[in-house]
Amino acid sequence: MKVSTVAIILAVAPFLSLAATETPNTISRPKDYYQGKPPKYQFPNRGNRKKVDIRASCNETDDISAEFLEGIRKANNGGTLVLKKGKMYVIGKKLDLTFLNDIQVQLDGQILFTNDIEYWQNNYFPHPFQNSISFWQWGGKDIVIEGRGEINGNGQAWYDGFAGKQILDPKNTYLRPILFTAVGATGLSVKGITMRNSPCWTNFLADSTDVIYDDVFIEAQSINQNRPKNTDGWDTYNVDRLTVTNSGANIGDDCFSPKPNTTNVFVQNLWCNGTNGVSMGSIGQYPGVMDIIENVYVQNVTMLNSKNGARLKAWAGSNVGYGRINNVTYEDFYVDNVDNPLILDQCYFNLNETECAKHPSEVDFTSITFLNFSGKSSAKRGRVTVEAVCSENAVCKDIYMEDINLHSPSGDPAVAICDGIKGGIGIPCLPANHTDAKAALKDKPKPPTATGT
Numbered sequence: 001m002k003v004s005t006v007a008i009i010l011a012v013a014p015f016l017s018l019a020a021t022e023t024p025n026t027i028s029r030p031k032d033y034y035q036g037k038p039p040k041y042q043f044p045n046r047g048n049r050k051k052v053d054i055r056a057s058c059n060e061t062d063d064i065s066a067e068f069l070e071g072i073r074k075a076n077n078g079g080t081l082v083l084k085k086g087k088m089y090v091i092g093k094k095l096d097l098t099f100l101n102d103i104q105v106q107l108d109g110q111i112l113f114t115n116d117i118e119y120w121q122n123n124y125f126p127h128p129f130q131n132s133i134s135f136w137q138w139g140g141k142d143i144v145i146e147g148r149g150e151i152n153g154n155g156q157a158w159y160d161g162f163a164g165k166q167i168l169d170p171k172n173t174y175l176r177p178i179l180f181t182a183v184g185a186t187g188l189s190v191k192g193i194t195m196r197n198s199p200c201w202t203n204f205l206a207d208s209t210d211v212i213y214d215d216v217f218i219e220a221q222s223i224n225q226n227r228p229k230n231t232d233g234w235d236t237y238n239v240d241r242l243t244v245t246n247s248g249a250n251i252g253d254d255c256f257s258p259k260p261n262t263t264n265v266f267v268q269n270l271w272c273n274g275t276n277g278v279s280m281g282s283i284g285q286y287p288g289v290m291d292i293i294e295n296v297y298v299q300n301v302t303m304l305n306s307k308n309g310a311r312l313k314a315w316a317g318s319n320v321g322y323g324r325i326n327n328v329t330y331e332d333f334y335v336d337n338v339d340n341p342l343i344l345d346q347c348y349f350n351l352n353e354t355e356c357a358k359h360p361s362e363v364d365f366t367s368i369t370f371l372n373f374s375g376k377s378s379a380k381r382g383r384v385t386v387e388a389v390c391s392e393n394a395v396c397k398d399i400y401m402e403d404i405n406l407h408s409p410s411g412d413p414a415v416a417i418c419d420g421i422k423g424g425i426g427i428p429c430l431p432a433n434h435t436d437a438k439a440a441l442k443d444k445p446k447p448p449t450a451t452g453t
């Protein structure tokens with residue numbers, strides 16, 4: 001339609017006025033950018049399964065973890081464990097569920113973890129990646145969890161206990177369990193459920209293949225000033241073939257963030273509120289270790305009130321790792337009140353400019369495509385809506401952006417900053433040290449004018 005064409009031209013025009021100073025642009029849309037299809041996986045015999053019931057809890061301290069484990073054992077190898085609507089199932093003991101083979105959990109009730117912090121900080125499944133711990137771990141083959149129920153991490157006591165602490169602080173000893181962890185799963189489907197108030201990350205998928213989430217909603221809320229922290233929606237480690245569709249997260253950290261060695265990822269129709277964005281990484285954290293994120297397609301994301309929209313994040317600093325983020329496409333992003341709608345960050349984590357320049361990241365960003373971004377930032381970065389600054393020790397090439405129609409409450413023109421990227425980024429951009437870029441960063445929204453009513 002004419003109107004939208006005009007709107008696009010108007011939105012792009014401010015960039016065009018900077019053409020004299022922009023980074024030379026030699027790149028055009030890659031013909032073979034990954035358009036992504038969900039990887040296919042066939043679960044066995046879904047109909048006519050043996051049903052297994054267990055006793056529900058009478059109250060929030062009535063721990064039925066032993067009955068739960070027994071129910072899982074009985075339903076294993078072709079059956080379905082039924083957790084009924086309106087019932088509560090309290091888990092107060094850590095559970096190793098990595099022996100599974102063809103099981104379904106019909107989750108229409110609520111699984112609630114106890115908030116006995118002392119117990120859980122002494123009884124858990126550890127994972128070396130970022131010193132993670134879990135209430136339970138699921139693994140094996142052909143695991144289906146579906147229904148309209150929820151898994152509830154009883155997070156408030158953890159939010160209160162963790163207040164003022166920092167997860168990546170090497171001295172932090174206040175560990176918090178992950179709500180749902182899969183280790184060594186082949187064929188895992190989670191559908192329809194809500195995952196609520198995780199003490200820490202919500203989902204951690206490790207050493208697994210063919211993992212599918214559909215119609216899953218993640219929420220973490222606090223009743224006081226102690227915000228939920230690090231309640232990431234989905235984190236992965238050594239995962240191949242992951243699909244997340246028609247899902248949402250209302251949480252305080254990354255909405256979706258594949259981590260080291262995640263390949264063939266398909267994300268479609270994702271809603272995120274109050275998050276740290278759809279982030280690739282962080283990767284490149286551990287000295288001498290090579291991390292890879294490759295073949296990712298993310299399409300139709302609504303990102304509200306968040307720190308980042310689409311983000312790539314790689315570690316820099318002394319004593320970190322290396323690797324690559326390659327062949328990633330972000331398509332159809334709508335942002336509202338987002339600090340960094342589109343950002344490539346190679347100075348993770350908490351590094352100042354001097355430190356980052358001294359020890360630049362060694363994670364390459366290659367073949368990264370961003371198509372059709374719209375909406376507005378929070379103006380936290382002034383009029384800057386796109387930042388793509390690459391380390392001199394890494395290769396950043398084939399970074400391509402098209403139809404980037406982002407605005408700032410600070411007004412137009414919106415500005416893209418880019419540095420260290422071979423061949424430009426497909427849209428006009430300014431080096432970070434350019435006067436206009438510096439001015440754009442400082443440009444805060446004008447206070448609303450009085451309306452006289």
Ligand SMILES: *[C@@H]1O[C@H](CO)[C@@H](O)[C@H](O)[C@H]1NC(C)=O
Binds near residue numbers: 058061062
């Ligand atoms: C919770 O239920 C269990 C099992 O019925 C019971 O033994 C216990 O007294 C109850 N606790 C409270 C606080 O009601």
Ligand SMILES: *[C@@H]1O[C@H](CO)[C@@H](O)[C@H](O)[C@H]1NC(C)=O
Binds near residue numbers: 269270271272300301
């Ligand atoms: C795009 O995603 C949103 C959720 O963010 C969803 O409501 C909408 O239906 C999706 N659009 C299409 C065409 O599927």
Ligand SMILES: *[C@@H]1O[C@H](CO)[C@@H](O)[C@H](O)[C@H]1NC(C)=O
Binds near residue numbers: 250273274304305
């Ligand atoms: C989105 O998050 C903000 C806080 O970041 C909150 O105030 C608001 O209620 C949330 N919206 C929805 C629809 O959950």
Ligand SMILES: *[C@@H]1O[C@H](CO)[C@@H](O)[C@H](O)[C@H]1NC(C)=O
Binds near residue numbers: 238260261291
């Ligand atoms: C990731 O894969 C690479 C290449 O296969 C391997 O060298 C590296 O150790 C893996 N990293 C992790 C964190 O497992």
Ligand SMILES: *[C@@H]1O[C@H](CO)[C@@H](O)[C@H](O)[C@H]1NC(C)=O
Binds near residue numbers: 295
């Ligand atoms: C990107 O990944 C997809 C999925 O694996 C693959 O089909 C495609 O060929 C890859 N593109 C390039 C340029 O390697």
Ligand SMILES: *[C@@H]1O[C@H](CO)[C@@H](O)[C@H](O)[C@H]1NC(C)=O
Binds near residue numbers: 300332333334372374
């Ligand atoms: C661009 O993305 C928006 C959602 O953010 C969508 O409504 C629109 O249809 C997309 N445009 C094209 C040309 O696909």
Ligand SMILES: *[C@@H]1O[C@H](CO)[C@@H](O)[C@H](O)[C@H]1NC(C)=O
Binds near residue numbers: 352354355
């Ligand atoms: C940057 O960080 C390093 C290491 O933490 C510190 O020694 C230095 O003073 C910092 N520089 C600035 C300008 O803040």
Ligand SMILES: *[C@@H]1O[C@H](CO)[C@@H](O)[C@H](O)[C@H]1NC(C)=O
Binds near residue numbers: 431433434
């Ligand atoms: C900006 O940085 C570039 C490359 O680092 C350098 O060549 C140029 O002189 C700098 N310009 C200003 C105005 O500092």
